[in-house]
Amino acid sequence: MDYHALVANIKSWAYELGFAKVGICDVDLSAHEEALQQWLDAGYHGDMDWMERHGMMRARPAELLPGTVRVISARMNYLPQDAHFATNLSDTTQAYVSRYALGRDYHKLVRNQLKKLGEKIKEEVGALGYRPFVDSAPVLERPLAQKAGLGWTGKHSLILDENDGSWFFLGELLIDLPLPIDEPSENQCGKCRACVTSCPTNAIVADGVVDARRCISYLTIEYAGVIPEEFRKPMGNRIYGCDDCQLVCPFNRFADLTTQADFQRREMFQDPDLLRLFSWDEKTFLQKMEGSAIRRIGHQQWRRNLIIAMGNAPYSQRIIDTLSDTIGQSELLDIHIEWALQQQEAQLPFSDRKKERLIRIVQKGLQRDA
Structure with a gap:
């Protein structure tokens, strides 16, 4: 042959x-x-x-x-x-x-x-x-x-x-065929460290070595527990994965766009408003994510990631109201909601922060009584 x-x-x-x-x-x-x-x-x-x-x-x-x-x-x-x-x-x-x-x-x-x-x-x-x-x-x-x-x-x-x-x-x-092999590629990164210095959580601990425990992709996709507080601010509005290390890479300036129809942006992500995505109940989430890699993280993890993003968003009374109304549905979510509300309130003048905190304390008491 x-x-x-x-x-x-x-x-x-x-x-x-x-x-x-x-x-x-x-x-x-x-x-x-x-x-x-x-x-x-x-x-x-x-x-x-x-x-x-x-x-x-x-x-x-x-x-x-x-x-x-x-x-x-x-x-x-x-x-x-x-x-x-x-x-x-x-x-x-x-x-x-x-x-x-x-x-x-x-x-x-x-x-x-x-x-x-x-x-x-x-x-x-x-x-x-x-x-x-x-x-x-x-x-x-x-x-x-x-x-x-x-x-x-x-x-x-x-x-x-x-x-x-x-x-x-x-x-x-x-x-199992002994085909001729190709020549391996040679590293051309040189002294460039753009990806290392741009990582929001300092997850690249050595050349070619990533500590997954610090990586936003791991935290938002693979990790189902409580996100360590030190990583919540750096996550920003990244709710599923992170592309920062690729975005700054000089070689990606030449990357071709895909011609595969399946890889184009789906309609639901044309307007990825945080509150709109958070409003989906589990049934809606599963329906919207049919055929998507995102579906496997599940509804609760999806909401956890969105809660952190809402904490990092500009002050919004709608966000505060939405998060306050969600308290008590899940212990995992409550931990992140408390943090997100603190981040929202931190953007208010001091007197308004005290007022918001008092309102939430009263709301929690009413929920317990109910």
């Missing part, structure tokens, strides 16, 4: 399926095992217990699919046409949602396209062992992407490409 010709066909098929770039690498990630163990030992994975549970399997793709000798690493652009980064972040009456989550959930789309690629290869070669992955298995996708020539690991730990920046999803197709 002419494997070089097959690789050319594989890349051509991948582009037809909507992937922006494809590369091939072997399965040896042993050079990354020590760093992975150090990251886990430091507790940087936070409450993401599955990362520790799977341990070194993440660095051993062949354990996921016995017989695997190559990984086809693919990336798909997701930056929507109307990203509106600056205007959204500067208007703190509106919720900021990480740009990858403005459209439909990417997992199913990217995985389906990888599966189609596997089927196309199988039609060409006959017997083939393959399996697609998109955040669905314990595999170090970024080191694989770098080995496959898709980009290098930036200081923010994301994969960067000199022409396309970092606004893309990654997916992997594990196969």
Whole structure:
């Protein structure tokens, strides 16, 4: 079999399926095992217990699919046409949602396209062992992407490409064919530290190393508990994820916009007013978030994140009234509501703050009596 010709066909098929770039690498990630163990030992994975549970399997793709000798690493652009980064972040009456989550959930789309690629290869070669992955298995996708020539690991730990920046999803197709491999990408960050210095919570603790416990993306998406107070102000109006480290990256000036209709901004995020989003009951939230990656965090966590954003918003009597009316529905929410009301009241003259606090004390007493 002419494997070089097959690789050319594989890349051509991948582009037809909507992937922006494809590369091939072997399965040896042993050079990354020590760093992975150090990251886990430091507790940087936070409450993401599955990362520790799977341990070194993440660095051993062949354990996921016995017989695997190559990984086809693919990336798909997701930056929507109307990203509106600056205007959204500067208007703190509106919720900021990480740009990858403005459209439909990417997992199913990217995985389906990888599966189609596997089927196309199988039609060409006959017997083939393959399996697609998109955040669905314990595999170090970024080191694989770098080995496959898709980009290098930036200081923010994301994969960067000199022409396309970092606004893309990654997916992997594990196969048992000994295909020729691509040259790995070389790091081109140089002395630039824009992502490190711009992180609102100082979560980038070393080059390429992120302490998830400090990361706004982790706090708003993966973490279901009480947000530590030191991170609430820096969160601003970011209610789902954070893009700051990508926004300041010089290489993202050249990033292409996505042509995928599923990744464009959904109608419900055309006007992401904090109070409007907070008004959704659980049924409405689940209905609105059908097909969205946001749905998995659940209604309570969604409201928790919005409460923090409302605390960071400009003074609003509507916000104060809404938060006051929500007290008593959940112990988790009450902790954040109390903080948010304090932030709102801090914007008032001293005499008005005392008045607001007295009104809330009376309201709490009436609720208890009821």
